[in-house]
Amino acid sequence: MEKDFMHNEVRLVLAGRWLVSIDGEVREETGISVAVAGDSIAEIGPDLAAKYPQAELLACPHGLIMPGLVNVHTHAAMSCFRGLADDLPLMDWLTQHIFPREAQLTKEIVYHATLLSICEMIKSGTTSYNDMYLFTKEAARAAADAGMRAWIGEAFFDFPSPNYGELENGFAYVEELFSAYEDSDLIKITVNPHAVYTCSPTLLQRAAALAERKNALLHIHLAETRDEVQGCAEKYGCTPARHLERLGLLNERTVAAHCVMLDDEEIALLARRGVKVAHCPESNMKLASGIAPAQKMLGGGVTIGIGTDGSASNNDLDMFGEMSTAAKLHKVRDLDPTAMSAETVLRAATLGGAEVLGAADKIGSVAVGKKADLIMLNLRQPHLCPLHNPVSQLVYAAKGSDVIHSVVNGRVVMRDRRLTTLNEAAVLAEMERIGETIRHMS
Ligand SMILES: [Zn+2]
Known part of the structure; x- marks a missing residue:
């Protein structure tokens, strides 16, 4: 499943245990991974971290990779x-x-x-x-x-x-x-x-x-x-x-x-x-x-x-x-x-x-050539274990807070639940101040 990209262009690899690609199958294999080159998904397969050692690795042994919502x-x-x-x-x-x-x-x-x-x-x-x-x-x-x-x-x-x-x-x-x-x-x-x-x-x-x-x-x-x-x-x-x-x-x-x-x-x-x-x-x-x-x-x-x-x-x-x-x-x-x-x-x-949104050719599923808008959930948690059916688990049992990594357009925006592009503490502090103003509006 390779597209036109140079080996050294792969800068990011997500590796987990399950992949719910949406337009294809649900896969379960140790080290199932998605390689990202630039803003796009370059390759999907096992153990891509070893193939692209130069890439940043977002890994979770009980991780489920899926397209961002x-x-x-x-x-x-x-x-x-x-x-x-x-x-x-x-x-x-x-x-x-x-x-x-x-x-x-x-x-x-x-x-x-x-x-x-x-x-x-x-x-x-x-x-x-x-x-x-x-x-x-x-x-x-x-x-x-x-x-x-x-x-x-x-x-x-x-x-x-x-x-x-x-x-x-x-x-x-x-x-x-x-x-x-x-x-x-x-x-x-x-x-x-x-x-x-x-x-x-x-x-x-x-x-x-x-x-x-x-x-x-x-x-x-x-x-x-x-x-x-x-x-x-x-x-x-x-x-x-x-x-x-x-x-x-x-x-x-x-x-x-x-x-x-x-x-x-x-x-x-x-x-x-x-x-x-x-x-x-x-x-x-x-x-x-x-x-x-x-x-x-x-x-x-x-x-x-x-x-x-x-x-x-x-x-x-x-x-x-x-x-x-x-x-x-x-x-x-x-x-x-x-x-x-x-x-x-x-x-x-x-x-x-x-x-x-007229963007199904770019986002919405995990497929080679699509934009890398990806999330990973950690399923090693009491409310998500054991896993019989990943799709059922995602809809009926998972919560937003189970998402650990998030990538938009090939860029990591959350790593281990820490936002990378925003200062969350500063945003919250600012909003507390603004909240005061709003409560006093007549
Ligand atoms: Zn509305």
Whole structure:
């Protein structure tokens, strides 16, 4: 399994006992290893540490190597609001607690809160994420500083933004973002109309035109709650998905978050248009939005990834927890233990997520030639032993804190649970200070 690379280009080898490659098989052999040259996976095989003695070695005798998890819907900087207002309906939560505080956000808060979330994501096995928020030049700078792979977009809505003010400035701001990250390997800029209840038809169409011109993803919240569906019916005489269809926003660039309230016709429509869906079960549970028909969507040919949503409505960014919830929620809804298998969920959280983001040729599985976005878990722990089925263990028993090493784009971002690109203690100290400010916002 070798590709075009020079022997001395291999600078990193991961060696463990299990390999869950996602698009291939599950392997168990002593010294199963993955060699990394530059930003890519160069070779997969036994004992590559001996073959490439010059390479840095990340080894664990009971290590499981797998692709990094892909979080397809979050608002990273919302970690600054974690636990501030819980147990409320979505609209009350948004309009009475989140929007008033977001109106007082600053560049500094967004930068540091994004760094905080990146610390959490790396420490729980996520190597790439799809982010929608405000002050996203800061969010992008944080991701770039951390060496994370991220899709980042500035939220558009009809009311003035605390970042760019009037909408016109928002479009200029996003143009600047596109220019700044044009050549970036790690940061991709997306176009983010917030939702049908916050964006006029004109704004939605303008956003769609921009996404098309930039060949960028269009990331939007869709059919999240019953209130959204009712509001859309009253205002536009149709459901949110049909509203987007009429406006020409449903296509293969569209990433729709939530999709809780979809009927069978809409599922078929999303499949036909190639719309991708970010399934966020824990946020939907916490805000009592409902249970997205994820099984029906998968059955109907819709590509699905898993997202945490922001950590103010979750309240964490641990994709292992999210996988476990996704696998169980559909079982209890359908009273069917065969619903949403561990394998289906694990695929959605890795390669499925990569497909959602149009990056399945680069990330989402462990394969020669793909970008080296890799994690290793240490399975020598009471809750992971004995190991009968690695996929089952990953979805139902593992936790984010079981991840010991993490690599993004060929660069080690966590070694033995210590972050290498970020000063975790400094990030935490800064956020404690910012937390004080946020608690005193009126
Ligand atoms: Zn969201």
